[in-house]
Amino acid sequence: MLTPLFSSKLLIVLLFGTLFGLILGVLPGLGPTTGGALILPFTMTLDPLSAIVLLTSIYCAGTYGGAITAVLINTPGTPAAAATCLDGYPLAQKGEAGRALGMATVSSTVGGIFSVIILVFFAPLLAKLAYEFGQPEYFALAIFGLTMLSSIGEGSPIKNLIAGAFGILISTIGKDFMTSIDRFTYGINELSVGIGFIPVVVGLFAISEMLTQSTLLDQVFKRVALKAVKLPTKDDYKKTWKTILRSSGIGSFIGVLPAEGGTVASLIGYSEAKRFSKNPEEFGKGSIEGIAGAEAANNAATGGAMVPTLALGIPGSATTAVILTGLIIHGVRPGPDLFREQPDFLYGIFGAMLIANILFFIFGFFGAKIFARITLVPNKILWPMIFAVSVCGTYSLSQSIIDVWIMLFFGVLGFFMRRFGFSVVPVIIGLILGELVEGTLRQSLVIFDGNWLMFLTRPIALTFFILSLIALAFPLLRSKKQKK
Amino acid sequence: MNNVRKQKRANKSLPFFFKDEFKVSFIIVFISIILLISTFSFDIVPPILNRGIQPATFPKALLILIISLTLIIYYLSIKNPWKIGKKLPKTFFLTLLSFLIFVIISKTLDFFLAISVLSIFVSYNWGERRIFYLLLVSIIFPILVFIFFETILGLRFPPGIITNLYYY
Numbered sequence: 323m324l325t326p327l328f329s330s331k332l333l334i335v336l337l338f339g340t341l342f343g344l345i346l347g348v349l350p351g352l353g354p355t356t357g358g359a360l361i362l363p364f365t366m367t368l369d370p371l372s373a374i375v376l377l378t379s380i381y382c383a384g385t386y387g388g389a390i391t392a393v394l395i396n397t398p399g400t401p402a403a404a405a406t407c408l409d410g411y412p413l414a415q416k417g418e419a420g421r422a423l424g425m426a427t428v429s430s431t432v433g434g435i436f437s438v439i440i441l442v443f444f445a446p447l448l449a450k451l452a453y454e455f456g457q458p459e460y461f462a463l464a465i466f467g468l469t470m471l472s473s474i475g476e477g478s479p480i481k482n483l484i485a486g487a488f489g490i491l492i493s494t495i496g497k498d499f500m501t502s503i504d505r506f507t508y509g510i511n512e513l514s515v516g517i518g519f520i521p522v523v524v525g526l527f528a529i530s531e532m533l534t535q536s537t538l539l540d541q542v543f544k545r546v547a548l549k550a551v552k553l554p555t556k557d558d559y560k561k562t563w564k565t566i567l568r569s570s571g572i573g574s575f576i577g578v579l580p581a582e583g584g585t586v587a588s589l590i591g592y593s594e595a596k597r598f599s600k601n602p603e604e605f606g607k608g609s610i611e612g613i614a615g616a617e618a619a620n621n622a623a624t625g626g627a628m629v630p631t632l633a634l635g636i637p638g639s640a641t642t643a644v645i646l647t648g649l650i651i652h653g654v655r656p657g658p659d660l661f662r663e664q665p666d667f668l669y670g671i672f673g674a675m676l677i678a679n680i681l682f683f684i685f686g687f688f689g690a691k692i693f694a695r696i697t698l699v700p701n702k703i704l705w706p707m708i709f710a711v712s713v714c715g716t717y718s719l720s721q722s723i724i725d726v727w728i729m730l731f732f733g734v735l736g737f738f739m740r741r742f743g744f745s746v747v748p749v750i751i752g753l754i755l756g757e758l759v760e761g762t763l764r765q766s767l768v769i770f771d772g773n774w775l776m777f778l779t780r781p782i783a784l785t786f787f788i789l790s791l792i793a794l795a796f797p798l799l800r801s802k803k804q805k806k
Numbered sequence: 807m808n809n810v811r812k813q814k815r816a817n818k819s820l821p822f823f824f825k826d827e828f829k830v831s832f833i834i835v836f837i838s839i840i841l842l843i844s845t846f847s848f849d850i851v852p853p854i855l856n857r858g859i860q861p862a863t864f865p866k867a868l869l870i871l872i873i874s875l876t877l878i879i880y881y882l883s884i885k886n887p888w889k890i891g892k893k894l895p896k897t898f899f900l901t902l903l904s905f906l907i908f909v910i911i912s913k914t915l916d917f918f919l920a921i922s923v924l925s926i927f928v929s930y931n932w933g934e935r936r937i938f939y940l941l942l943v944s945i946i947f948p949i950l951v952f953i954f955f956e957t958i959l960g961l962r963f964p965p966g967i968i969t970n971l972y973y974y
Binding site: 478480481483484487488490491494498500501503504505506508532533536537539700701702703705706707709710711713714717718721723726727730733734741742743760763764765767768772 | 844962
């Protein structure tokens with residue numbers, strides 16, 4: 323599998339791609355999708371294998387890179403790292419940034435490698451399974467994703483539901499995708515394309531955190547400790563290996579579905595880690611299992627998302643859409659024939675993903691001690707710098723100053739939400755799943771002539787609905803059991 | 807923790823309309839009702855073309871859900887008041903003011919000038935007095951960020967009095 327990669331040129335491409343992806347992943351607002359799109363024109367000078375190796379290494383490393391800022395400054399570098407903030411940042415605040423980063427690196431690597439193995443052995447089979455998913459099944463999957471709203475974060479479940487509904491409401495702003503009718507645009511042209519995900523995420527996490535820090539200036543030096551640079555212990559790995567494997571499986575499966583890729587995978591991986599944990603009360607306060615659950619899942623989704631991309635020519639995520647474009651412009655036609663006609667090319671891609679995972683492990687694990695030192699920088703210097711990067715990253719997305727103002731608006735809103743006990747995470751979950759929920763619900767109703775009962779006639783959809791009910795009932799049953 | 811308790815006690819003695827729980831719930835319900843009313847002005851798909859639900863139906867359902875849940879949390883808060891942190895310090899309002907200054911300068915003068923002004927304003931108000939660090943956050947770092955985004959990522963920033971010096 324690795325034979326095609328044993329050339330100095332390809333190894334240099336891999337090294338560059340991994341470093342470039344890591345840097346883009348770390349910068350809030352940018353990420354592997356933007357990185358891939360930026361580098362795409364330059365790949366024209368490369369041969370097809372080198373070009374796709376470059377794009378896939380950016381994809382793998384960029385997905386992991388998002389965890390670094392999520393842990394250190396409560397700002398997910400990529401949307402897929404939003405769930406990592408939940409426990410990564412509290413752990414860093416306790417002065418254990420190195421432990422959090424180390425766990426994020428190890429679980430990301432395991433998740434990534436796990437998904438490559440899945441990709442190698444089960445790509446055609448999984449692609450067939452993904453093909454069975456119609457709109458009702460996606461609707462049921464989205465509902466399953468929403469069941470985590472009541473249990474995520476520290477706040478009251480009802481407040482979480484309000485925040486989640488608000489997130490879904492944000493996703494309805496702009497032109498209705500089915501009829502092109504304007505909703506909540508009030509004549510503002512910029513709103514007709516909807517509100518971007520990045521300004522909301524950066525605002526709710528980074529800017530609201532900056533405002534929070536402005537109220538805690540007297541406590542700044544208390545959280546700084548020397549153990550910030552200590553890495554995870556053997557006990558941490560013993561405690562999390564099951565979570566890592568479970569989330570790797572979840573991430574690989576969610577990644578295969580042409581939906582939201584790593585972002586949805588990490589949220590479900592995190593939620594399931596909490597559900598299966600012996601210490602669910604630690605989640606949201608710096609649980610090492612929470613970091614492992616989210617990070618293993620989002621990196622496992624990278625391999626999963628490559629399955630429909632290569633086997634069916636359907637991108638499994640935004641970044642794989644860029645990779646698919648790369649394949650097409652280099653004259654490679656994805657599909658079942660690719661597996662038969664160009665196995666060397668395919669194994670080159672698989673091998674590149676494997677090596678990219680190992681490379682970002684080396685950079686991440688040994689760099690964790692260095693990255694962790696960011697938490698030692700005084701806030702009065704650190705936060706203005708984070709503001710500058712956040713503003714430029716948000717602006718870079720569509721080169722619109724309106725996005726920057728939206729980011730500031732959500733920053734202030736996020737601060738007051740947190741102040742009054744509303745978690746900001748459900749807003750993100752709602753925003754991610756909102757379009758999927760509404761879109762698939764309405765398309766399903768169109769397909770089945772408005773018959774709501776047809777959801778119950780589809781075995782896969784029904785399974786997800788039953789799982790959703792179990793997921794909702796599980797915390798209640800457990801709390802009753804604990805009371806007894 | 808003491809501050810939270812003090813605030814909670816102070817909150818209990820206030821008339822209901824001065825309490826944070828009422829104010830927050832009122833704002834959420836008020837905004838939701840305005841949005842709900844605005845959904846009635848959304849265009850309607852003619853019945854002959856309409857398959858499934860109207861574009862306004864889904865947001866309406868969400869807004870009704872938000873209003874209902876807000877009323878529930880307000881009702882619950884009567885018995886069990888929320889824990890709200892201490893009074894906001896002056897630095898918070900100054901940071902908020904810096905955002906406003908950022909918006910005004912970025913709109914009228916220059917995007918990077920706005921970043922520099924905000925950085926020095928925040929850093930100074932948060933207690934930094936050393937000239938080197940003030941210069942680092944307000945000039946050196948924004949220049950590095952500009953170089954990275956402009957030259958490496960090929961991004962073009964909006965024109966302004968400082969950015970134009972580079973572009974023209």
